[in-house]
Amino acid sequence: TEGERGECNLLAPLRTLTTSVCLPIDCPPSGERNEAIAASVDGRHPLSSLYCRKRRTSETEQAGLILPNGTPVDTSSLASSSSLLNRLQLDDDLDGETRDLFVTVEDPKKHVSTMETYITYRVCTKTTRTEFDLPEYSVRRRYQDFDWLRNKLEESQPTHLIPPLPEKFVMKGVVDRFSEEFVETRRKALDKFLKRVADHPVLSFNEHFNAFLSAKDLNKRQGLALLTKMGESVKYVTGGYKLRARPAEFAAMGDYLDLFTQKMGTIDRIAQRIIKEQSEFLMELREYGPVYSSWSSFEEDLHDPLEGVSGCMSNCSSALEELTEDMSEDFLPVLREYVLYIESMKNVLKKRDQVQAEYETKLEAVVFREDKKPPVPSDVEKCQDRVECFNADLKADWDRWENNKRQDFRQLLTGMADKNIQHYEKCLAAWESLVPLLQDKQEAEGETS
Amino acid sequence: RGKRRSTYDRNTEEQMLEPTICSLRGYCSGIEYCDSLDQNLQMVEKGTSLLKKMEISVAEAEKRTGKNAVNMQETYTVYLIETRPVDAASEGTNPVPDSLWRRYSEFELLRNYLLVTYPFLVVPPLPEKRAEFVWHKLSADNMDPDFVERRRVGLENFLLRVASHPDLSSDKIFYSFLTEENGWKETVFETGFQAKADSRLKALNATFRVKNPDKRFAEMKHYGDELQSVISQLLRVRARAADRLYGVYKVHGNYGRVFSEWSAIEKEMGDGLQSAGHHMDAYAASVDDILEEEEHYADQLKEYLFYADALRAVCRKHELTQYELEMAAQDLTSKKQQREELATGTIRTFSLKGVTSKLFGQETPEQREAKLKMLETQIEEGEELVKERNAECEEFVKSAWVDIERFKEQKDHDLREALISYAIMQISMCKKGIQVWNNAKECFSKM
Numbered sequence: 024t025e026g027e028r029g030e031c032n033l034l035a036p037l038r039t040l041t042t043s044v045c046l047p048i049d050c051p052p053s054g055e056r057n058e059a060i061a062a063s064v065d066g067r068h069p070l071s072s073l074y075c076r077k078r079r080t081s082e083t084e085q086a087g088l089i090l091p092n093g094t095p096v097d098t099s100s101l102a103s104s105s106s107l108l109n110r111l112q113l114d115d116d117l118d119g120e121t122r123d124l125f126v127t128v129e130d131p132k133k134h135v136s137t138m139e140t141y142i143t144y145r146v147c148t149k150t151t152r153t154e155f156d157l158p159e160y161s162v163r164r165r166y167q168d169f170d171w172l173r174n175k176l177e178e179s180q181p182t183h184l185i186p187p188l189p190e191k192f193v194m195k196g197v198v199d200r201f202s203e204e205f206v207e208t209r210r211k212a213l214d215k216f217l218k219r220v221a222d223h224p225v226l227s228f229n230e231h232f233n234a235f236l237s238a239k240d241l242n243k244r245q246g247l248a249l250l251t252k253m254g255e256s257v258k259y260v261t262g263g264y265k266l267r268a269r270p271a272e273f274a275a276m277g278d279y280l281d282l283f284t285q286k287m288g289t290i291d292r293i294a295q296r297i298i299k300e301q302s303e304f305l306m307e308l309r310e311y312g313p314v315y316s317s318w319s320s321f322e323e324d325l326h327d328p329l330e331g332v333s334g335c336m337s338n339c340s341s342a343l344e345e346l347t348e349d350m351s352e353d354f355l356p357v358l359r360e361y362v363l364y365i366e367s368m369k370n371v372l373k374k375r376d377q378v379q380a381e382y383e384t385k386l387e388a389v390v391f392r393e394d395k396k397p398p399v400p401s402d403v404e405k406c407q408d409r410v411e412c413f414n415a416d417l418k419a420d421w422d423r424w425e426n427n428k429r430q431d432f433r434q435l436l437t438g439m440a441d442k443n444i445q446h447y448e449k450c451l452a453a454w455e456s457l458v459p460l461l462q463d464k465q466e467a468e469g470e471t472s
Numbered sequence: 473r474g475k476r477r478s479t480y481d482r483n484t485e486e487q488m489l490e491p492t493i494c495s496l497r498g499y500c501s502g503i504e505y506c507d508s509l510d511q512n513l514q515m516v517e518k519g520t521s522l523l524k525k526m527e528i529s530v531a532e533a534e535k536r537t538g539k540n541a542v543n544m545q546e547t548y549t550v551y552l553i554e555t556r557p558v559d560a561a562s563e564g565t566n567p568v569p570d571s572l573w574r575r576y577s578e579f580e581l582l583r584n585y586l587l588v589t590y591p592f593l594v595v596p597p598l599p600e601k602r603a604e605f606v607w608h609k610l611s612a613d614n615m616d617p618d619f620v621e622r623r624r625v626g627l628e629n630f631l632l633r634v635a636s637h638p639d640l641s642s643d644k645i646f647y648s649f650l651t652e653e654n655g656w657k658e659t660v661f662e663t664g665f666q667a668k669a670d671s672r673l674k675a676l677n678a679t680f681r682v683k684n685p686d687k688r689f690a691e692m693k694h695y696g697d698e699l700q701s702v703i704s705q706l707l708r709v710r711a712r713a714a715d716r717l718y719g720v721y722k723v724h725g726n727y728g729r730v731f732s733e734w735s736a737i738e739k740e741m742g743d744g745l746q747s748a749g750h751h752m753d754a755y756a757a758s759v760d761d762i763l764e765e766e767e768h769y770a771d772q773l774k775e776y777l778f779y780a781d782a783l784r785a786v787c788r789k790h791e792l793t794q795y796e797l798e799m800a801a802q803d804l805t806s807k808k809q810q811r812e813e814l815a816t817g818t819i820r821t822f823s824l825k826g827v828t829s830k831l832f833g834q835e836t837p838e839q840r841e842a843k844l845k846m847l848e849t850q851i852e853e854g855e856e857l858v859k860e861r862n863a864e865c866e867e868f869v870k871s872a873w874v875d876i877e878r879f880k881e882q883k884d885h886d887l888r889e890a891l892i893s894y895a896i897m898q899i900s901m902c903k904k905g906i907q908v909w910n911n912a913k914e915c916f917s918k919m
Binding site for chain 2: 279282283286289290293296297300301303304306307308310311314315317318321324325328329332335429432433436437440441443444446447448450451454455457458461462
C-alpha cells in the first residue's frame with residue numbers, strides 16, 4: 024500500500040488472501056450478467072467460491088499455511104506461480120539469509136573465429152538450492168544465449184514480467200561494439216538482468232534458467248525437450264474472445280504504460296538532440312585551439328598566454344567529446360531497453376485480457392444454461408484459476424517492476440548528472456590552472472620594466 | 473549605464489604615461505619637432521592628460537527623428553556625453569555634469585580629423601559601424617537596443633582612450649567636441665583638414681612603390697595584417713560557437729517540461745523528477761548571461777581588430793611620406809642634371825626638347841640663359857622641398873615609433889587582461905554548471 028513502502032508488511036496481504044480463500048458458500052441472488060462475470064474475477068462469484076479450496080494449494084503448503092477450516096487441500100493440476108510468495112517477498116528486501124542463489128556476470132572476453140567475432144561473459148553461480156546438482160557453477164555465455172533465455176522465460180512464464188535485456192542491435196557506424204566502454208555497459212546490464220531473474224520467486228526456479236546457469240554447452244534445441252506438463256498447460260489459447268470489462272487496476276497499468284512510453288520517446292529525442300548540438304559545438308570548439316596557436320606564433324609577450332589558452336581549449340574539447348560519447352553509449356541504450364521492455368509488458372497485459380475474456384465467455388455460456396446444474400465443467404474451472412493466477416502474478420510483478428524502474432531511472436539520471444558534472448570539473452581544472460600562468464607573467468613583467 | 477564595462481582600463485592610463493614621457497625625452501634631444509608635439513611635451517611634463525582633469529562618460533542613448541541633408545525624414549540615435557571636473561567630485565560636492573548630445577557621424581568626423589592631423593599616431597578606433605560577426609540571437613539591426621547599448625559603451629571607450637593619449641588628449645578640437653554642443657562642426661571644417669584629407673586619401677589610394685622601405689614599418693604593417701586576420705578568424709569561430717552553445721543549453725529546457733509531465737503519472741518518483749525539471753529550466757536559462765559576458769570579450773577583440781587597421785594606416789602614411797621625399801629627391805636630381813647638360817651642352821638624358829632642338833636648330837644664347845636661370849630657381853626650391861620633406865619624414869618616424877611602442881605595451885596589457893577575464897568567465901560558467909547538475913543529481917537521488 025502507498026505510504027508504507029519500505030516496510031515489508033507481510034501479514035496484510037496474507038490476511039487478504041486467507042479471507043478470500045474462505046468465503047461463505049452462499050449464492051448471492053443472480054444479478055446482471057456482466058456484474059456476475061465481473062464478480063467472478065475477484066472471487067466473489069458464488070460458483071467460484073465452491074472451488075476456492077482448489078486454488079493456491081502448492082503455495083499455501085510452501086508458505087506453511089493451513090486453511091482456517093483445517094482442511095488439507097489436494098494439489099490441483101496447475102502448478103501455478105506462487106503469488107502468495109510474491110507478495111511476501113520484495114526483491115531488494117531479501118537479506119543474505121533468505122537468499123539462496125547468487126549470480127554474477129563478469130570477465131568479458133573477445134573470441135575471433137573465421138565466421139565471426141563476438142564477446143563471451145563468465146556467468147558464476149553459487150547456490151544451496153536442491154534444484155541444482157552442484158553448489159557452484161562457472162560457464163561462458165554470449166549475448167545470443169541471454170536472448171535465448173529471455174525468450175524461453177517469456178514463453179514459459181507468460182503471466183510474468185520478464186526483466187529487460189540491453190539492446191540487441193547497435194548502429195555499427197556509431198558505436199564500437201568491441202570498445203571497453205560498450206562491453207562494460209553491456210556486462211552491467213546483463214548482470215542486472217540475471218540478478219533480477221535470480222531474485223524472482225518464480226522465474227528463478229525456471230528450468231531454462233537452471234540450464235543457462237549450469238549447462239556446459241547450452242544446446243538451445245534442448246528447450247523443446249525440457250517442456251514439461253507445466254509448460255504445456257501454461258500454453259494459453261488466445262485470441263477470439265471479447266473482453267467485457269477490464270478491471271480498473273489493469274486498465275490503469277495499460278494507460279500508464281502508454282503514457283510512460285510516450286515520455287520515454289520524448290526523452291530519447293531530447294537526449295539525441297542534445298548530443299547533436301554538443302557535437303556541433305565540439306566542432307567549433309576544436310577550431311579555437313589552432314587559431315589561438317597561430318596567433319601566439321607572431322606575438323612576443325603574448326605568446327605564452329595565447330598558447331595557454333589554446334591548450335585549455337583542447338582540454339575542454341576532449342572533455343566534451345567524452346561527455347557526448349558517454350551519453351551515446353550509456354544513456355540512450357537504457358532508454359531504448361525500457362521502450363522494448365514496455366512492448367513486452369503490454370503483450371503480457373493483452374494475454375491477461377485474453378485469458379479473462381476466454382473465462383468470461385465460457386462462464387457465461389455455463390451460467391445462463393437452462394438446466395443450471397451444479398457440476399461446472401472443469402475447463403471453466405481451469406479458466407477461472409488461470410485468470411486468478413494471472414492477475415495475482417501480474418500484480419506482484421507489477422510492484423516489482425515499479426520498484427526496479429524507480430531504481431533504474433534513479434541510477435540512469437544520476438549517472439547523466441554525474442557525467443555532466445565531471446565534464447565541467449575537467450574544464451574548470453583546465454581554466455583554473457591557466458589563470459595563475461597569465462597573472463604570474465604580469466607580475467614578472469612589472470618587476471623587469 | 474553600468475550594464476556593460478568599458479574596455480578602457482583606467483589603471484593602464486597611469487602606467488602608460490610614465491614610459492611615454494621618458495621615451496619622448498629620449499627622442500627629444502637635438503631633433504626638431506613640429507609645434508603640436510612641442511605643446512604636448514609641455515602638457516605631459518606638467519602631468520595634465522585630459523583625463524586627469526576631467527571625468528568623461530557616454531551616459532545615455534536616445535532616438536531622434538529629423539530632416540537630413542536632402543530634406544528626408546530620418547531616425548537616428550544620439551549619445552549623451554557627460555563631463556565633470558575631477559576636483560569637484562573629490563571635494564564631495566558632486567555637481568551636475570556638463571552634457572551634450574552627439575550622433576555617431578560626429579564621432580566619425582572627430583576621428584577623421586584626428587587621423588589627418590596626427591598621421592603618425594595610432595588613433596583609437598570607433599566601435600563598428602554595422603554589427604558584424606553576429607550569431608543568430610544577436611541582431612544586426614543598428615536600431616536594436618542591445619546594439620545601441622554596446623555602441624554606447626564603445627563610444628565611451630573611444631573618448632577615454634583619446635583623453636588618456638599623451639598627444640591626442642590636448643587637442644583643442646577634441647576638447648570642444650566634449651564641451652561645445654553648437655558650432656563644433658563648423659570649427660572642425662574651419663581647420664581645413666578636409667582638403668588635406670582628400671589629397672592624402674587620393675595619394676594613399678594610388679599605388680606607389682618606395683625604393684628603400686623602412687624595415688621596421690614594413691614589419692609593423694605585416695604584424696597589423698596578421699593581427700587583423702587572426703582576430704577576424706577568432707570572431708567568426710566565436711559567433712558559430714555561440715550559436716551552438718545556445719542550442720545545447722536551450723534544449724535542456726525540454727527536459728524540464730518532459731520531467732514535469734512524467735512526474736504527473738508517477739507516485740514515488742514524481743517529486744524528484746519535478747524538482748529536477750526546475751533545475752533543467754534554470755540551466756537552460758543560464759546561457760543568456762554566459763553569452764552576454766562572452767559578447768564583452770568579443771568587443772575587446774573587436775577593438776584590437778580595428779586598432780590593427782589604425783596601425784596599418786600609420787605604416788601606410790609613413791610609406792607615403794617617404795615616397796614623397798623620394799619623389800622630391802628624384803625631381804631635384806633630374807633638375808640638377810638638366811642644368812649640367814644645359815651648362816656644358818652635352819645631352820646625357822633623352823629629352824624631347826633635345827631631339828626637337830637637334831631637328832629644328834639650337835636655342836639662342838639668350839634662351840639658354842633664361843632657361844638656366846629658371847632651373848637654378850627650381851633647384852633652389854627643390855632643395856628646400858627635399859630638406860622639408862626629409863625633416864617631415866624624420867619627425868614622422870620618431871613620433872610614430874614612440875606611439876607604436878606605447879601602443880604595443882597597451883595592446884599586450886589589454887589583451888592579457890582580456891584573456892584573464894575570459895578565463896575567469898569560463899571558470900564561473902563551469903562552476904555554475906557543476907552547481908546546477910549537483911542540484912539536479914540530488915533531486916534524482918531522491919526519486
